[in-house]
Amino acid sequence: MATVMEPDSSRELECRKICVERFIFAILYSVIAQYILLTVFLLLVNFSLFHPIGWILGSFRLLCSLSSWLWIMPLISAVIIHGIFLAKSYLSGVTYCPTRFQQIYRSVIQKWVLLTVNSVIGLLTSWLYTRFLRDDYRNLFLSIENGKHILNEKYLFLLLGGIFAGVYFFIKNKTEQASLNFPVIQLTRYQQIRAQLYYIIYRSLFKSFVPTLIYASFFYTFNCVYFRYKFVALFNGVSLAEESSLASFYAILSDFRLLMYCWILSSQILSNMDLMQALFHIFLTEYREFPLEKSSLATDCEVTLVEALTNKQILIIQQLAASNLFNIAEDCDRTRRTRLYALSIPGGHPYNWRTVSGECIRIIRDFSIELSKSIEGVVPKSRPEVSKLRPTASIDAEKIMMKQYNESYGIRSLSTSVGATVSSPKPQTSDICQAFDRRLDVVRSLLVSIPGIYYLFGEPKTAKPCYLLASQSQQIVWICQALASLAAHSIAEDQFGVVQDDLPLIIRTLLQLKQVVDKVGSIQLDVKKVDRNYVALKAAVRRSLYRITHSFADYLVDIVLEPSDMKALQGFVNYREV
Numbered sequence: 001m002a003t004v005m006e007p008d009s010s011r012e013l014e015c016r017k018i019c020v021e022r023f024i025f026a027i028l029y030s031v032i033a034q035y036i037l038l039t040v041f042l043l044l045v046n047f048s049l050f051h052p053i054g055w056i057l058g059s060f061r062l063l064c065s066l067s068s069w070l071w072i073m074p075l076i077s078a079v080i081i082h083g084i085f086l087a088k089s090y091l092s093g094v095t096y097c098p099t100r101f102q103q104i105y106r107s108v109i110q111k112w113v114l115l116t117v118n119s120v121i122g123l124l125t126s127w128l129y130t131r132f133l134r135d136d137y138r139n140l141f142l143s144i145e146n147g148k149h150i151l152n153e154k155y156l157f158l159l160l161g162g163i164f165a166g167v168y169f170f171i172k173n174k175t176e177q178a179s180l181n182f183p184v185i186q187l188t189r190y191q192q193i194r195a196q197l198y199y200i201i202y203r204s205l206f207k208s209f210v211p212t213l214i215y216a217s218f219f220y221t222f223n224c225v226y227f228r229y230k231f232v233a234l235f236n237g238v239s240l241a242e243e244s245s246l247a248s249f250y251a252i253l254s255d256f257r258l259l260m261y262c263w264i265l266s267s268q269i270l271s272n273m274d275l276m277q278a279l280f281h282i283f284l285t286e287y288r289e290f291p292l293e294k295s296s297l298a299t300d301c302e303v304t305l306v307e308a309l310t311n312k313q314i315l316i317i318q319q320l321a322a323s324n325l326f327n328i329a330e331d332c333d334r335t336r337r338t339r340l341y342a343l344s345i346p347g348g349h350p351y352n353w354r355t356v357s358g359e360c361i362r363i364i365r366d367f368s369i370e371l372s373k374s375i376e377g378v379v380p381k382s383r384p385e386v387s388k389l390r391p392t393a394s395i396d397a398e399k400i401m402m403k404q405y406n407e408s409y410g411i412r413s414l415s416t417s418v419g420a421t422v423s424s425p426k427p428q429t430s431d432i433c434q435a436f437d438r439r440l441d442v443v444r445s446l447l448v449s450i451p452g453i454y455y456l457f458g459e460p461k462t463a464k465p466c467y468l469l470a471s472q473s474q475q476i477v478w479i480c481q482a483l484a485s486l487a488a489h490s491i492a493e494d495q496f497g498v499v500q501d502d503l504p505l506i507i508r509t510l511l512q513l514k515q516v517v518d519k520v521g522s523i524q525l526d527v528k529k530v531d532r533n534y535v536a537l538k539a540a541v542r543r544s545l546y547r548i549t550h551s552f553a554d555y556l557v558d559i560v561l562e563p564s565d566m567k568a569l570q571g572f573v574n575y576r577e578v
Contacts, residue, residue, distance in 0.1 A: 014303045015317045019091055022283040027083035029193070029283075030276045031076050037268050037275075038072065039063055040201065041129055044264055062132060071131050075124040079276070082117045086280055093315040094179050096467045098459040118166035122269045126162025129265055130155065137261065154258050157219055161262045164215045165208070165269040173273075180316065182285045182323060182474060189286060196278040200271045208266035212259070215266075287327070288320045292339055292352050306355045309363065315471065322475035322482070325356070329485035334493050337486065341494045350498035357486075357502050360479045361509050367468070367476050368513045374464035375516075375523055465520060473533040477540040480510060484544035488551040504561050507548060511568050514541045545572050 042059040062068055089110070097103035130138040142152045187195075290305040308321030328336045344351040483506050490499035517538050549572040552559065556569070571577035 011303055011307050012311070012313065015308070015311050015314050016091075018288070018303070018320075019284075019314060019316055020087075022286070023083070023087040023090075023280075026276075026280045026283040027080055027087075029279050030079055030083055033197070033275050033279070034072065034076060034079060034272070035063070036197070037201075037272060038068075038129070041264060041268055042132060045133065045261070068131075071128050075121070075128050078117065078121045078124050079272075082121060082276065083280075085113060085117060086276070090180075090280065090284060090316065091314065094467070094471045096464070096471075098463060099457050101456045115167065115170050118170045118273065119163050120166070121272065122162035122164070122166025122169075123159060124162075125269050125272065126159050126265050129268065130158050130261075133261065137258070154255065157258065158262055158265060160219065161212070161215055162265055162269060164218070165211065165266040166273075168211050168266075169270055169273045179470065180281060180285055180319065180474075182319065186287050189282065192282045193279070196282065197275065200274045200278060201267075204267040204271035204274065205263075208263060208270050212263045212266050215262070216259070284316055288324060290321055290324050292336065292356070306359050309356075309359045319475050319478075322478040325360070325482045326478040326485075329482040329489070334489070337489055337493055340486070341490065341496065341498055343496055343498075350496065353498045353502075357483065357499075357506070360483055361502075361505060363479060364476060364509050364513055367472055368509075368516045371465060371468050371520065372516045374468060375461075375519060462523075469520075469533040469537065473537045476513075477536055480513070480540050480544045481547075484510075484547040488547050491551060500559075503548075503552070503559055504565070507545075507559075507561065507569070508565050510541060510545055510548075511565055514545065514568075517541055542577060545569070545577070546575075549573050 039059070042062055043056070046055055046059050046062075048055040095106065097106060132138075136142065136152065137154055137158065139152055140155050142150055183192075290303060290308050292305055294302055294304060303317075305321055305324060308317050309325070311317045311321075328340065331337070340352050340356065341350070342352065343349060487499055487503055487506060494500075517534075520534060521538065549556070549569055553573065556566070556573070561569075
């Protein structure tokens with residue numbers, strides 16, 4: 001048994017290695033981004049219009065100094081921990097939680113860890129960047145006469161501002177799950193990083209303006225009244241400035257340089273968080289080419305296209321394989337498609353095509369069956385009721401006279417006589433079971449009627465289809481279009497006719513998926529959750545069927561199809577299917 005499971009475990013290990021390699025590059029680039037953001041900060045705070053050369057050289061001298069490299073190490077450590085946390089969340093993927101209670105229970109620890117990491121990164125970023133400011137902005141305590149020290153509220157304002165920025169980012173992004181949206185046009189890694197770097201830094205300057213003003217209000221409300229007294233009590237020999245809370249707050253708001261520093265720090269923290277997520281997204285969605293078959297020179301652990309498609313444990317690998325198959329089908333170069341249509345040597349069997357097409361059909365069928373089961377019992381959309389004509393007085397009088405006539409001559413209704421004849425006394429055990437079931441239904445309805453019970457512990461009927469569309473629609477879109485494109489190209493490129501044998505099965509599979517997708521469109525689902533995924537899936541299925549019928553329009557009669565499938569294709573043949 002161990003020898004049978006060994007290849008599967010080795011392929012699983014190789015798939016994880018592919019992901020880990022991308023995680024490492026994403027974390028490494030995130031660390032490099034810290035130096036880029038620090039350079040931008042130094043250029044902003046040391047700006048000098050009259051001494052441009054000294055401004056630039058002084059900023060880079062500070063960046064390359066040994067003290068700067070030592071000060072940045074705590075922040076880099078926090079960034080690496082944050083990257084490892086993001087890597088685990090992307091590797092585990094989106095999990096299905098039928099009830100809101102399970103969703104809260106599974107995510108509460110994850111959310112607390114993420115909140116803590118974001119707060120620590122905000123605090124360390126503020127602590128690092130204040131090292132390059134003046135003394136009255138980078139020291140927690142200021143010395144006064146007689147050897148006494150007072151609390152430097154400007155420095156405390158900047159430190160707490162970093163924590164507030166981290167918490168603000170967590171609140172704004174707490175509902176986002178670790179899901180990937182692959183780009184429509186695949187750009188190079190350098191182009192994506194450059195575009196994201198410019199866009200995120202520019203956007204963060206505007207995103208952090210309002211949070212900075214909100215934080216200034218919070219600082220006066222909570223810190224000046226209560227927090228700073230408790231903070232000073234932790235240190236001996238330290239006192240507060242001899243000014244009122246209102247005066248202290250006015251001194252902070254009137255310090256334009258302090259507010260500007262806080263605004264820049266907030267923008268740097270927000271851009272740091274956004275840039276890290278963007279780097280993970282860029283590296284994880286980067287195109288990868290899987291081999292169609294194992295080469296004689298390659299190791300046995302090399303992951304092929306079919307093996308990547310069958311990997312359900314790591315959703316990223318399956319999505320990368322589906323993207324690779326779609327590019328093979330749509331590529332202008334027919335080299336890889338020719339290898340897909342080719343026969344095996346020796347043997348002369350269409351091994352590559354049969355394995356790839358069989359796995360694609362299995363994935364589509366499993367998705368169709370699972371999506372069809374998930375919408376069972378969901379109420380269809382209500383249609384407008386057709387107004388009925390009210391019976392006239394003559395019709396009512398005729399019905400009353402007919403009823404009196406039947407009662408006078410002892411004529412019974414047909415439905416009544418049949419029901420009386422068919423009905424028979426039921427055993428007492430069945431009556432007890434039915435009474436017990438009715439009581440259970442009553443108890444269940446009473447529990448559900450309690451406010452908040454069903455919201456926490458009830459499973460919404462649309463939860464499972466929303467989850468399936470959100471987690472699997474992307475690869476289904478690629479696979480459907482890839483099968484249709486490969487079938488269309490096979491007319492000119494398939495020399496052995498290996499595709500024509502499986503063409504009826506491909507058409508039937510796509511038609512079954514179309515029926516399920518149409519059912520999903522006829523029920524009441526949450527549009528905000530499934531609108532984008534549902535529209536993309538529906539359009540992909542229609543586009544695939546249109547492409548097959550257009551390419552094989554002259555040969556549909558010769559293809560062995562079921563009468564029901566042929567009837568369902570007539571709308572696509574006549575270009576009337578919408």
